[in-house]
Amino acid sequence: MSPADFVADLFNPDLAFLGKALLIAVMSATVCGVVGCYVVLRGMAFIGDAVAHAVFPGLAVAFVVSGNLVLGGTVAGVVTAVLVAVFAQNRRLKEDSVIGVFFVAAFALGIVVISRAPGYAGSLQQFLFGSITGIPDEDVYVVGGTGLVILLAILLLHKEFVAVSLDRESARAMGLRVFWLDLALYVLVTLAVVISVRTIGNVLVLALLVTPAAAARLLTDRLAVMMVLAPAIGGLGALVGLYISWSWDFPVGGTIVLVLTGAFLAAWLAAPRHGLLARHVL
Incomplete structure (x- = not known):
């Protein structure tokens, strides 16, 4: 399929779901690219994956009772994050151990809950691997509105997030409430995950958080530039991935992830200062 044919399909009234899928x-991907910059800077990839698992029971409950998926996923993610923060106060257990216990348990709870819903197999596949069909109009508004809230919160807390990311002890000495800033970032990561699940799926959503930001990290040493490059890479990867998926009938979530992985590999190879070629030339 040529790009012109793809554009024609986007404006075809009989394929309205395709345009909505592209928007979402x-x-x-754009919102995850911005949030992902903090995830990469702080080495939080495991936490990002854990949050993706943690929102699943909330999504499952919301789906079963026909409630709001964003609200359900957010509540589940925040509750699990608070539990991790509380139990991690015990110095005999490292934080990653507590995270491993609670977030996997949350994911298992989600599977049990959704198994009680009619059409269990199809519903589970939709949550785990995403789906571009049957996206209601309200999902576009929910994703857009939630994305704006996330970006506004980041704009307001950017300096504090950077301070905590660079040096937690110095941030505490400056009087910053590190615990609450951590919790705020977990909430933003949770929201970013929830709005991405419908298209790319719960299993693959970590790629939207980490891969574009990791590629941007290789391309620049400046945080401001990184926070522009990461959402640009994510958004373009989503567009190209959806085009390839629609043209060759590939799974949309997996295709987007592979496109983003290709962008990361290209940055790893050809980044001006930190790429493999540049290091060998210098």
């Missing part, structure tokens, strides 16, 4: 995919 690009918006989700």
Whole structure:
């Protein structure tokens, strides 16, 4: 399929779901690209994956009772994050051990809950691997509105997030409430995950958080530039991935992830200062 044919399909009234899927995919990837910069800077990839698992029971409950998926996923993610923060106060257990216990338990709870819903197999596949079909109009507004809230919160807390990311002890000495800033970032990561699940799925959503930001990290030493490059890479990857998926009938979530992985590998190889070629030339 040529790009012109793809554009024609986007404006085809009989394929309205395709345009909505593109909007949601690009918006989700853009927001995840911004949030992912903090995830990469702080080495939080495991936490990002854990949050993706933690929102699942909330999504499952919301789906079963026909409630709001964003609200359900957010509540589940925040509750699990608070539990981790509380139990991690015990110095005999490292934080990653507590995270491993609670977030996997949350994911298992989600599977049990959704198994009670009619059409269990199809519903589970939709949550785990994403789906571009049957996206209601309200999902576009929910993703757009939630994305704006996330970006506004980041704009307001950017300096504090950077201070905590660079040096937690210095941030505490400056009087910053590190615990509450951590919790705020967990909430933003949770929201970013929830709005991305419908298109790319719960299993693959970590790629939207980490891969574009990791590629941007290789391309620049400046945080401001990184926070522009990461959402640009994510949004473009979502567009290209959806085009390839639609053209060759590939799974949309997996295709987007592979496109983003290709962008990361290209940055790893050809980044001006930190790429493999540059290091060998210098």
